[in-house]
Amino acid sequence: MCGTCGCGGGGARIENTAFEHHHHHAAGESRIIQLEHDILAKNDAYAAQNRAFLAAHGVLALNLVSSPGAGKTALLVKTIERLGGRQNACVIEGDQQTSNDAERIRATGAAAIQINTGKGCHLDAHMVGHAIERLAPPDRCLLFIENVGNLVCPAGFDLGEAHRVVILSVTEGEDKPLKYPDIFATSDLVLMNKTDLLPHLEFDMDQAIANARRVNPRSTILPVSARTGEGLNAWIDWLTDAQATAAAGLSKAAAAL
Amino acid sequence: MSLCESVLDIIKDLAVRDRFTQVKRVCLEVGPFSSVEPEALRFGFDVVMRGSVADGAKLDIETPEGSALCLECLETVAVRHRYDVCPICGASALQTKSGEELRIRELEVI
Numbered sequence: 001m002c003g004t005c006g007c008g009g010g011g012a013r014i015e016n017t018a019f020e021h022h023h024h025h026a027a028g029e030s031r032i033i034q035l036e037h038d039i040l041a042k043n044d045a046y047a048a049q050n051r052a053f054l055a056a057h058g059v060l061a062l063n064l065v066s067s068p069g070a071g072k073t074a075l076l077v078k079t080i081e082r083l084g085g086r087q088n089a090c091v092i093e094g095d096q097q098t099s100n101d102a103e104r105i106r107a108t109g110a111a112a113i114q115i116n117t118g119k120g121c122h123l124d125a126h127m128v129g130h131a132i133e134r135l136a137p138p139d140r141c142l143l144f145i146e147n148v149g150n151l152v153c154p155a156g157f158d159l160g161e162a163h164r165v166v167i168l169s170v171t172e173g174e175d176k177p178l179k180y181p182d183i184f185a186t187s188d189l190v191l192m193n194k195t196d197l198l199p200h201l202e203f204d205m206d207q208a209i210a211n212a213r214r215v216n217p218r219s220t221i222l223p224v225s226a227r228t229g230e231g232l233n234a235w236i237d238w239l240t241d242a243q244a245t246a247a248a249g250l251s252k253a254a255a256a257l
Numbered sequence: 258m259s260l261c262e263s264v265l266d267i268i269k270d271l272a273v274r275d276r277f278t279q280v281k282r283v284c285l286e287v288g289p290f291s292s293v294e295p296e297a298l299r300f301g302f303d304v305v306m307r308g309s310v311a312d313g314a315k316l317d318i319e320t321p322e323g324s325a326l327c328l329e330c331l332e333t334v335a336v337r338h339r340y341d342v343c344p345i346c347g348a349s350a351l352q353t354k355s356g357e358e359l360r361i362r363e364l365e366v367i
Contacts, residue, residue, distance in 0.1 A: 030281050030367045033271065037361040039263050039285070120259065156260075156292040156359070181339030182292040185353060215339040217328055217350040 043157055046125035050132060050160025058140040058250030060243045063159050065183055066167035067176075068149030071193045073101045075167065075226040076144055079239075080108045082232055087243065088141035092131045094123040094148045101146065111135060122153040125160055140247050142239065151180035162246060163187075169194040170201060174208035181215040189220045191235065196225040260298060260359075261305035267361060272310050277366035280311035284365075288358035289323045289337055323356020 038044065054061050066072050073093075080089050090111040093101040102114035113135045115127050128145060137143050145161060147154045166187040168176050171194055177184040184190065190212050192205065209221050220238065224231035268280060283302075287295050295318045302316045325336045329348035336356070342349045 030365050031277075033275055033277075033364045033366060035271075035361050035363060037267055039260055039267070039359045039361060042263065042266070124259075152292060178340045182290055185290065185339050211340075214342075214349045217352065 040156060040158075043125045046129050047158040047160040050125055050129050051162075053132065054143070054160060054162070055246070055249055056253065057137070058247045059137050059143050060141075060239075060246040061143040061145060061159075061161045062242075063145050063147060063154075063161035063164045064167060065147045065151065065154045065164060065187070066149060066169070067151050067172060070149070070167045070169040070172065071226050072146050072149070072167055073104055075191070075193060075224065076146060077104060077108055078226045078229065078232060079144075079235065080105070080110050082229075082236055083142075083239075087240075088138055090135055090137050090141055090143055092123075092128060092135065092143065092145045094127075094146055096120070096148060111137075117148055121148055121150050122157050123147050123159060124157050128159045140243075140250065142243060151176070151183045155180075155182035155186055163189060163242060165189045165191060167191045167193050168208070168212075170198055170203040170205070170208070174204050174211060177208070177211040177215050184212055184215045184219070187216065187219060189222065189238065192221065192223040193226060195223045195230055196228045258301040258305065260293060261301040264302075264361060265305055265309055265311065268311050268364065269309070271364065272366075275366070277364075278310060279367040280314045280364055281367060282315040282317060282363075282365035283311060283361065284317040284319065284363035286319045286321060286358045286360045286362045288321055288356040290339060290353055290356040291359040293359060295320060319362065321356070321358065324354045325351040325356075326354055327351055 064072050076091060083089055091105045093105065093112055093114045094117060095101055095114070096117050099114040102112040105112035113131050115123060115131055117123065123145065145159055164187040166183055168190060170192055192208065205223065212219060212221055222231055222234050222238065224235055264283070272278065287293050287298065298318065299316055306312055306314055322335045322337065324333055326333055327343040327346060327348055328350040330343060330346040332345050333354060334344055336351060339353070341351065343351060
């Protein structure tokens, strides 16, 4: 076996020949390889595939992120109920373990598929691509992707969504946008959930909004309560507008054919 | 950890393309807004590289400054945190321009 690179070991053999060296080593000399290789390039390539597929089908995909317990699933259940038959919706649920959340969504009649990430703390575009294949969302539907409850790692992983939506419950403290700025900076919409609890808390809504604006001056901020339904109409209007834009893209593409 | 695994996947592909068998040093560029904590990356790196071509490789991490456009005074300013205010006019409406880098810059290989 070659002592420099180890080739020829492990029983490697080319048919009918003894293993021979065809390459030359500059013995033990190191060299520098200059790169600008994006570490997330693989994920970004899968995300681009997902985005192209979703756009071609006029599907509006939203990546919902929050810390655990901010009320993502409850909000989704209420949102789907409120959409009623007006809008086809389906859901990809991400959790480390259990399919509890997917079952909660299916109870509303909407199609849902669960991804269990095991030890993983976020969804990635590859997993979501397979889930989309399995789910086969109908054209012009709304696709909610509920990420693993975590305000850190999901910030780095594009799933191919049209918009990222961060849900902050008012029980969490108004400084969350400053503590976890990356996720707030990359989200288009902030939903301040559980506003029905405000009378019992010392949560300063104006300060929370100012903090969210400080890390992301462009985001839309909507206060909602999944429990009482307060603010849900504004959220549904936002969804309807975003969906109209996605569907218009599909019609335009069809007209161009 | 999964980022370290991505780094290793990239190194493995490059090992075939650029014909090297050992990595002595890996240089990464980690921007302040990349959602990555350099120390956490360092912690996972040694564990993930063990038994691979990059076993024992030294890890260098460059942490460039970020830059942002101030929406008030329209100057491009250097920033370290997403919540920084404009050092020129004090406004807090800053739009990030760079700082999300997460790249392999350089490999020293044999």
